[in-house]
Amino acid sequence: MRLTILGGGGFRVPLVYRALLADRAEGRVTRVVLHDVDADRLAAIGKVLAAQAEGVPDAPAVTATTDLDEALRGADFVFSAIRVGGLAGRAADERVALAEGVLGQETVGAGGIAYGLRTVPVAVEIARRVAALAPDAWVINFTNPAGLVTEAMSRVLGDRVIGICDSPVGLGRRVARVLGVDPAEAWFDYAGLNHLGWLRGLKAGGRDLLPELLADPERLGSFEEGRLFGADWLRSLGAVPNEYLHYYYFGRETVGAYQDALRTGGTRGAYLREQQAGFYRDALAPGVPALDAWLRTLADREATYMAANREAAGDGAGRAEADLEPGGYEQVALALMRAIARDERATLILNVRNRSALRELDADAVVEVPCLVDANGAHPVTVTPLPYHAVGLVTAVKAVEREVLTAAESRSRDAAVKAFALHPLVDSVAVARRLLAAYTAEHPELAHLSA
CATH class of the missing domain: 3.40.50.720 (NAD(P)-binding Rossmann-like Domain)
Structure with a gap:
């Protein structure tokens, strides 16, 4: 193959x-x-x-x-x-x-x-x-x-x-570990969009174990999302959000932490740019063991993941060793290929066309939900309806995605401005216009937005 x-x-x-x-x-x-x-x-x-x-x-x-x-x-x-x-x-x-x-x-x-x-x-x-x-x-x-x-x-x-994405996999694995459950034996009630989803239940042995976790502050503080969001907020939500929802729930604090990083040493993107430039330079140098250089760079990359968010949350301890466990998106990719190529049925959280999985969105909207996978592809499972607070975010962000698709297809600057302006984390149409102007100046790839 x-x-x-x-x-x-x-x-x-x-x-x-x-x-x-x-x-x-x-x-x-x-x-x-x-x-x-x-x-x-x-x-x-x-x-x-x-x-x-x-x-x-x-x-x-x-x-x-x-x-x-x-x-x-x-x-x-x-x-x-x-x-x-x-x-x-x-x-x-x-x-x-x-x-x-x-x-x-x-x-x-x-x-x-x-x-x-x-x-x-x-x-x-x-x-x-x-x-x-x-x-x-x-x-x-x-x-x-x-x-x-x-x-x-x-x-x-x-x-x-x-x-595919490794975020839901990592979240499910961490929650299962805290609950003493084998992730392979659990059903994860997870739904939303990519980087905008919630774990609403974890079923094993015929019952949902998530409520007992949400009622236990000590265990909530023992894994990454619990420290990031805080036990009180998770109990209020009645769910464990994908880590990327920290940008929405703690937006002001996160922007402040990123601005501090920009002033003092550089953003995550700037850091990775320099780090990986060093790796590629070293890997091509004669006599340098390329695999050793890659492993060192990988360990540092994982240890510093979402560092600004942890700082904004007051979690200065760094990532726990258990949270650095390997086996993310590459394992999802391999399991997906196996299920399709060998007709080995599997259940995976994937990004697929909605059909009727999330009733709040149309059939062609790509959503992130549990899917049954076989030789005929991935089939989304209909999930329980999202609560209103989640519906609001999901539909708003999907509207933004649709404007991005319209802008790319029609080369429309107006659609691009609309995409920026409609996003929940952009607070002004005037800011949206300035953002597009600045990004167009930075990126030659955006020259197609001429209409």
């Missing part, structure tokens, strides 16, 4: 390859094709993968190319993890938004909109090339903003594109 990875020079590709190396079952991936627009990044990641494969019998063969059509021909699965504009673009997204006093995170708020506006046209073109060259392939999308990009690609590929 052949897997093509778009964004094959990306830093997290070795996580995917590590998962493939551990898969010894019949019908496994035997060939991996890496595609990237940057040949040096491909070479660096190729060195890491070669080191990972040492001593592993029948390791999947790896080839690399900068030619998209060559990469897609013959693919059974296409894993898309591109970053239009690179980490320099992410750093600019953060900086521009913070200058206006609003959030610039890469998937949430103004930064997420800017990232979406320049990514959607590229993702749609990729979907068209897949449809033309590998019409039977399944596309697994991890490109952010994952829900928005998956919806854009679904307009070309229908249900053959499925979005």
Whole structure:
């Protein structure tokens, strides 16, 4: 089976390859094709993968190319993890938004909109090339903003594109661990959009165990989301939110923490840009063990994840070792491929077209919900209705996503301004107009917004 990875020079590709190396079952991936627009990044990641494969019998063969059509021909699965504009673009997204006093995170708020506006046209073109060259392939999308990009690609590929994210997996695993439950044996009542969802229940042994966790302040304070949001707020919600909802529930504090970071040492995007530039430089240097350099960089990356949010929440202890447990999006991707290729039925939280899973949204809206997966793809499970406070956020953000899609398709600046202005974390139409002007000046990829 052949897997093509778009964004094959990306830093997290070795996580995917590590998962493939551990898969010894019949019908496994035997060939991996890496595609990237940057040949040096491909070479660096190729060195890491070669080191990972040492001593592993029948390791999947790896080839690399900068030619998209060559990469897609013959693919059974296409894993898309591109970053239009690179980490320099992410750093600019953060900086521009913070200058206006609003959030610039890469998937949430103004930064997420800017990232979406320049990514959607590229993702749609990729979907068209897949449809033309590998019409039977399944596309697994991890490109952010994952829900928005998956919806854009679904307009070309229908249900053959499925979005994945590691946030719900990590949340479910942490809650299950605190409750003493094997995550593989639990049912997670989770629903929303990508980076905007809530865990409303965890069922094991025929009963919902989440209420007992919400009633126990000590256990609520023992895992990442409990420390991030606080026990009182989780009890008020009657649910455990995805970590990205911290940007909504504690917006002022988070913007302040990000502005402090910008003044004192740089935002998350700027930090990763410098960190990864160092890795790619070292990995290509003669005599440097590329895998060792990658592992060191990965450990530092994970330890500093959402550091500004933890600072805003007053959690100065850093990430607990248990919260750094590996096995995120790459395990979801592998489980998804197994379920489809081998008809091994699985239940996974995925980003798919809604159909009727969330009654508050239309059938074509991409949502993040539990899905039953088999050889015919991912089938969303109808979930219990969202409470009104969640409905408000979900429908508002979906409206923003739809304006981003309209802007990308019609090249409309008015639609782009509307996307910024309608977002719950942007508080003024005037700010929205200034944001678009500043982002257009920063990103050549937004030159298409001319109408």
